[in-house]
Amino acid sequence: MANLKPAAFRAATPASRVDAIDWAQVERDLDAQGCAILEGLLSPDQCRALAALYPGDAHFRSRVVMARHGFGRGEYKYFSYPLPEPIAQLRPQLYARLVGVANRWNQTMGIDISYPEGHDAFLQRCQAAGQARPTPLLLQYEEGDYNCLHQDLYGEHVFPIQVAILLSEPGRDFEGGEFVLTEQRPRMQSRAEVVPLRRGDAVAFAVHVRPVQGTRGSYRVNMRHGVSRLRSGRRHTLGVIFHDAK
Numbered sequence: 001m002a003n004l005k006p007a008a009f010r011a012a013t014p015a016s017r018v019d020a021i022d023w024a025q026v027e028r029d030l031d032a033q034g035c036a037i038l039e040g041l042l043s044p045d046q047c048r049a050l051a052a053l054y055p056g057d058a059h060f061r062s063r064v065v066m067a068r069h070g071f072g073r074g075e076y077k078y079f080s081y082p083l084p085e086p087i088a089q090l091r092p093q094l095y096a097r098l099v100g101v102a103n104r105w106n107q108t109m110g111i112d113i114s115y116p117e118g119h120d121a122f123l124q125r126c127q128a129a130g131q132a133r134p135t136p137l138l139l140q141y142e143e144g145d146y147n148c149l150h151q152d153l154y155g156e157h158v159f160p161i162q163v164a165i166l167l168s169e170p171g172r173d174f175e176g177g178e179f180v181l182t183e184q185r186p187r188m189q190s191r192a193e194v195v196p197l198r199r200g201d202a203v204a205f206a207v208h209v210r211p212v213q214g215t216r217g218s219y220r221v222n223m224r225h226g227v228s229r230l231r232s233g234r235r236h237t238l239g240v241i242f243h244d245a246k
Contacts, residue, residue, distance in 0.1 A: 014086040017041055018093045026204060027101055030161070033193055034223055035181055035205035038163070042200045042238075046086055047167040051236040054140050059084050061133065066147065072226070074145035076239075079136045087136050087240065090163075092119035095242050098161045098204065105160055108211040108218050115159065119242065122159065126244045131155040135241035139227075141177055142234050147227035149182055151208050154245035162207050164225075167236040169199040174233030179203055184222040185212065194228075207241075 021038050029036035042050070053059050054077065061080035066072040082088065099115050106113050116122050126132070135154060139147070152162060168174055181193040195203045206223040227237075 014042070014046075014089045015093060017043075018090070018097065021097070023097050026097070030101055030204065030206070030210075034183060034210050034221070035193060035195055035203055037195065037197065038202040038204060039198075040200050041090075041202040042086065042165055042167070044200060047165075047199050047236075050084075050087075050138065050238055051167045053084065054138055054236060060138075066145075070148070071150065072146045072148040074139065074141040074147060074227075074230075076137045076139040079134055079138070081134050083134065083136060087238070091136065091240055091242065094163055094204075094240060095119040095122070095159070098159075098242075102160045105211055109209065109220050122157075122242065123244060126155070126157045129156050129246075131157055131244045131246050133245040135239075135243065135245050137239045137241070139237040139239060140234065141174070141227065141230045141237075143230055143232050145235075146177075146229040149180070149224035149226040151224055152239075152241050153208065154241070154243060157243050158207060159242035160207050160210070161204055162242065163202050163204045163240040165202040165238040165240065166197040166199055167238055168234065170197070173199075174230055174235040176229055176231035177235045178228045180226050180228055181205055182224050184224075186219060186221075202240075 017040065026036040059079055060077040063075060063077045065075045079087065099117060103114050131154065164179065179195040179197060181195065183191045197203060205225060209220045209222055211218040212221050
């Protein structure tokens with residue numbers, strides 16, 4: 001778990017909260033289990049302000065009702081450009097902290113793709129391939145809702161790590177609704193990981209594949225993520241995906 005340094009709990013800006021994360025620990029956690037918790041990435045006020053955007057349409061390009069597509073139950077909305085704060089700040093700042101892991105993973109897996117240091121340059125690559133629609137999204141779950149295991153790919157260009165930030169308080173705003181990851185290893189049964197989050201915490205996790213070190217070298221494992229059934233209340237989550245969509 002990547003804990004914030006004590007001063008970060010008093011920091012109001014997304015940049016200072018990102019800087020306060022122990023990124024060396026994040027890298028170790030991502031390598032070990034394909035995910036890492038980023039504690040206190042958003043303040044309670046920021047969480048409430050982002051969740052309060054959901055009923056309106058001004059900041060969004062589309063709405064998806066999961067049951068209509070077999071994705072689960074619940075719904076989500078994709079943000080439009082320009083992204084609202086603090087998402088517009090967080091997206092390039094988080095990318096800059098994760099791009100080194102992403103490049104190392106691809107090199108280890110023999111994938112001949114490298115990512116530029118700056119997020120703007122990566123978005124230009126996406127746009128050149130016809131991926132120009134923003135992918136950050138706001139999800140809303142109510143009692144009985146869930147999100148089936150899936151991967152957020154959206155096109156040819158995929159950044160291999162994404163971030164989900166919990167905007168609601170477990171045990172107060174909702175019960176159930178745990179973030180779940182599964183890892184499918186070759187010729188082995190799948191492994192599940194349940195990630196405990198509090199309001200304002202984020203989880204960085206593998207989008208598609210990641211390398212795992214075995215006795216005969218490294219090999220690829222296939223990752224999927226979802227959300228377990230909400231037993232009561234309402235849950236909002238911010239999803240920060242670094243590649244755009246066709």
